[in-house]
Amino acid sequence: MVEIVLLTVCILPLIITANLAEAHQRLSPFLAVLTFGIVKFSGLWLLFAQVVKRLSWSTGVGFDAQKPVHRTAAFLMILGFLNFGFTILINESTSEDAPVALAEALPELLGAGALHLAAACLGVGWLMRRTVADLLERLDLRRPSLKEAGISIVVGGGLWLMTTALVAIWERSVPAEVFLRQTAEAQRYFAAFSGSVITALLLAIIPAVSEEVFYRGALQPIFGVLLSSLFFTVTHTQYGLTPATLILFVVSLGFAWLRSRYHTSAAILAHAVFNFLPYLAGS
Numbered sequence: 001m002v003e004i005v006l007l008t009v010c011i012l013p014l015i016i017t018a019n020l021a022e023a024h025q026r027l028s029p030f031l032a033v034l035t036f037g038i039v040k041f042s043g044l045w046l047l048f049a050q051v052v053k054r055l056s057w058s059t060g061v062g063f064d065a066q067k068p069v070h071r072t073a074a075f076l077m078i079l080g081f082l083n084f085g086f087t088i089l090i091n092e093s094t095s096e097d098a099p100v101a102l103a104e105a106l107p108e109l110l111g112a113g114a115l116h117l118a119a120a121c122l123g124v125g126w127l128m129r130r131t132v133a134d135l136l137e138r139l140d141l142r143r144p145s146l147k148e149a150g151i152s153i154v155v156g157g158g159l160w161l162m163t164t165a166l167v168a169i170w171e172r173s174v175p176a177e178v179f180l181r182q183t184a185e186a187q188r189y190f191a192a193f194s195g196s197v198i199t200a201l202l203l204a205i206i207p208a209v210s211e212e213v214f215y216r217g218a219l220q221p222i223f224g225v226l227l228s229s230l231f232f233t234v235t236h237t238q239y240g241l242t243p244a245t246l247i248l249f250v251v252s253l254g255f256a257w258l259r260s261r262y263h264t265s266a267a268i269l270a271h272a273v274f275n276f277l278p279y280l281a282g283s
Contacts, residue, residue: 001108001111004111004115007115008111008114011115012119012122014034014035014072014076015069015119015122017034017072018031018069018071018072019069019122019125021069022067022069023125023128023129035072038075039068039072039075045065045074048065048074049063049065052223052224052227055224055226055227056223056224056225056227061223061224062221062222069125073219073222073223074223077223077227077231080234080235081231083237084235084237087240088240088241100188100191100192101192102192102193102195102199104192105189105192105193109193109203109206109207110206112207113207113210116213117210117214119218120210120213120214120218121213124138124139138217139213139217139218139264140217140263141213141217141263141264141265142263142265144263144269148266149266149269151258151266152258152266152267152270152273153269153273155254155257155270156269156271156273157273157274157277158254159250159251160274160277162250163251164281166243167244170247182239182242182243182244183244185238185239186238186239190278194279200276203275203276203279204275204279207271207275208268208274208275209272211232211271212259212267213268215228215229215231215232215252215255216259216264216267217264219231220259225256225257225260228256229249232248232249232252233248233249233252251274254270255267255271
């Protein structure tokens with residue numbers, strides 16, 4: 001929870017400052033200081049724009065090297081990738097043997113969800129450049145049709161079945177103690193919320209809404225399917241460099257496809273189904 005508070009204190013002021021700089025159509029010195037001057041290097045962002053274009057798997061990627069908000073988002077994304085690399089380099093493990101109590105896990109879940117939603121909404125200019133109606137349109141949040149809801153449920157269920165099969169292959173491919181060590185953190189966190197339908201729904205819905213609004217709603221139109229999905233994957237540092245990371249990336253591509261084909265709400269529904277099915281299977 002302390003880490004989430006620190007991220008909030010560091011990230012949200014940066015996002016707000018970037019939006020204010022864009023509203024005034026000039027790069028503020030304060031933003032330059034907060035980003036160690038990196039956002040001032042136009043050549044860097046022109047190169048980054050070419051990378052985004054080449055790596056994009058979707059049309060209409062909107063990264064603009066001239067926009068302070070886009071530069072700042074790219075800066076934060078680069079920090080996320082560096083953090084993942086540093087975690088792997090030092091072989092840091094966050095896993096412990098003791099179970100996580102719901103009283104400890106729930107505030108962390110709520111805090112992470114609030115940070116994702118705040119970063120998404122403020123990042124696209126809510127309260128500074130956009131109204132609520134503009135915000136919903138920019139994040140592509142809408143009521144899914146019956147057909148879209150059905151497709152989302154099928155995709156979420158299909159991704160869960162695929163994940164279950166891949167995890168079974170993974171479990172059979174490595175020694176038991178290795179598998180238990182690599183999945184310990186996820187198992188501890190899941191156990192904290194699997195005591196009832198209500199807590200399982202919280203674990204299903206809160207990350208589904210907050211993460212999809214942030215990664216798919218806010219970031220995907222700017223950085224494309226591949227980079228936003230990679231960023232989604234590396235921010236889940238608890239999995240480290242394990243097969244779970246590759247599995248998570250494939251799952252992320254499924255949610256990204258729903259966002260590209262339909263809208264963010266479809267990805268949210270599929271994500272919620274994907275998160276809730278393990279509880280149903282284990283109950």
